[in-house]
Amino acid sequence: MSFFPxxxxxxxxxFASLPGIxxxxxxxxxxxxxxxxxxxxxxxxxxxxxxxRQVHTCRICQNLTEGExxxxxxxxxxxRSTICVVSEPKDVLSIERGHEYNGLYHVLHGVLSPMAHxxxxxxxxxxxxxxxxxxxxEEVIMATNPDTEGEATAMYLSxxxxxxxxxxxxxxxxxxxxxxxxxxxxxxxxxAIEGRTEM
Amino acid sequence: MSFFPxxxxxxxxxFASLPGIxxxxxxxxxxxxxxxxxxxxxxxxxxxxxxxRQVHTCRICQNLTEGExxxxxxxxxxxRSTICVVSEPKDVLSIERGHEYNGLYHVLHGVLSPMAHxxxxxxxxxxxxxxxxxxxxEEVIMATNPDTEGEATAMYLSxxxxxxxxxxxxxxxxxxxxxxxxxxxxxxxxxAIEGRTEM
Numbered sequence: 122m123s124f125f126p127x128x129x130x131x132x133x134x135x136f137a138s139l140p141g142i143x144x145x146x147x148x149x150x151x152x153x154x155x156x157x158x159x160x161x162x163x164x165x166x167x168x169x170x171x172x173x174r175q176v177h178t179c180r181i182c183q184n185l186t187e188g189e190x191x192x193x194x195x196x197x198x199x200x201r202s203t204i205c206v207v208s209e210p211k212d213v214l215s216i217e218r219g220h221e222y223n224g225l226y227h228v229l230h231g232v233l234s235p236m237a238h239x240x241x242x243x244x245x246x247x248x249x250x251x252x253x254x255x256x257x258x259e260e261v262i263m264a265t266n267p268d269t270e271g272e273a274t275a276m277y278l279s280x281x282x283x284x285x286x287x288x289x290x291x292x293x294x295x296x297x298x299x300x301x302x303x304x305x306x307x308x309x310x311x312x313a314i315e316g317r318t319e320m
Numbered sequence: 321m322s323f324f325p326x327x328x329x330x331x332x333x334x335f336a337s338l339p340g341i342x343x344x345x346x347x348x349x350x351x352x353x354x355x356x357x358x359x360x361x362x363x364x365x366x367x368x369x370x371x372x373r374q375v376h377t378c379r380i381c382q383n384l385t386e387g388e389x390x391x392x393x394x395x396x397x398x399x400r401s402t403i404c405v406v407s408e409p410k411d412v413l414s415i416e417r418g419h420e421y422n423g424l425y426h427v428l429h430g431v432l433s434p435m436a437h438x439x440x441x442x443x444x445x446x447x448x449x450x451x452x453x454x455x456x457x458e459e460v461i462m463a464t465n466p467d468t469e470g471e472a473t474a475m476y477l478s479x480x481x482x483x484x485x486x487x488x489x490x491x492x493x494x495x496x497x498x499x500x501x502x503x504x505x506x507x508x509x510x511x512a513i514e515g516r517t518e519m
Contacts, residue, residue: 125413126386132371135364139349148410150338154368155375155384165334166368169353172331173361176354185354187325211347214324 129155181252183228183245185210193226200224202259204252206278208232208266216264224262227252232270233277246278253285260288267294328354380451382427382444384409392425399423401458403451405477407431407465415463423461426451431469432476445477452484459487466493 125133129151137147154162178184179191182204186192193199193213203224207213213226229244252258261282265271279289294312296305305313324332328350336346353361377383378390381403385391392398392412402423406412412425428443451457460481464470478488493511495504504512 125409126371126375126384128367128371128374128386129384132367135367140352141345141348146340149340151371152408152410153339155371157372159372162368162372166365166372168327168331168334169361169365169368172325172327172350172354173356173358173365175327176325185325185328187327209351210324211351 182226205262232274263291404461431473462490
């Protein structure tokens with residue numbers, strides 16, 4: 122015997138299927154949504170339907186957008202000679218937050234991961250090669266995460282890009298600004314020494 | 321400038337409005353839902369709408385149900401002379417899981433809390449009094465949580481029920497089964513000693 126009504130059980134199941142949401146949290150969330158005023162609950166449901174219907178990937182950079190081409194790719198104030206390659210749409214947000222980079226992006230939608238059966242064909246790699254071949258690109262910055270898979274992906278791409286005779290760069294490794302040497306791990310500290318710059 | 325499409329921002333906002341979900345988690349969940357196959361995303365939206373439309377409170381015990389009267393209240397195998405009073409629908413689940421209790425329930429939908437401006441009129445108290453007055457109730461078990469507010473609510477109700485001349489009981493306090501005396505807090509241990517039973 123199930124103790125909750127079927128439609129409530131179903132809603133709990135749906136929440137529990139989300140990443141990082143356990144059964145108890147799913148219950149809590151479902152009860153919360155049930156207790157919302159009618160229109161707010163319907164607005165939640167509508168937000169899912171709407172986002173799913175409206176959001177597509179930009180034809181050029183593969184970032185998420187509602188139009189055919191995203192605001193960054195269609196802006197005339199961005200430097201079109203530089204492409205920053207990231208693995209996920211949220212990484213674009215992180216870099217934009219710095220207000221330092223003014224070029225374009227390319228979102229791979231993942232990283233190479235033999236363990237998870239993600240190969241080159243599962244990423245938006247041919248779209249990147251197409252851009253480099255067709256557009257006036259001078260530099261590609263690899264901004265995948267500094268972990269094993271991000272490294273491997275950056276390495277793989279840099280080899281693919283070699284024939285195009287453009288500059289391929291990688292984000293600098295080093296100690297984070299404002300942190301403490303005491304807390305830096307060995308690998309980071311070694312990279313910071315290797316990559317030291319003249320003052 | 322917002323870096324995500326408006327409908328995606330809206331979905332992130334909706335997830336972030338849920339209790340215990342921060343901005344970063346909300347982003348992660350929204351991306352996850354966007355990456356779902358069309359039909360699964362729509363099923364999620366449908367589950368919210370459906371639960372909101374179908375689920376009501378039982379006319380008798382105020383627990384959540386899809387019909388007018390919940391399966392427990394309409395079962396003829398339950399002992400109708402006992403009512404167990406709990407604060408939330410999920411507490412019914414907890415007690416049912418034990419397969420020990422065979423009476424009916426009454427869900428208050430909250431506890432008295434002057435700090436949160438929850439008074440007697442915000443809980444399903446008059447529905448409980450009505451049941452005690454009209455039905456053949458012999459015992460009411462207070463099963464609100466063993467915290468300050470749960471205690472106060474149980475105390476308040478037990479006073480209200482006095483005139484009806486029925487048995488009003490409270491769940492036993494004591495050391496949890498399978499635990500270790502070493503880890504029991506003082507209040508629990510004192511209650512366990514007070515409530516000791518003959519062997």
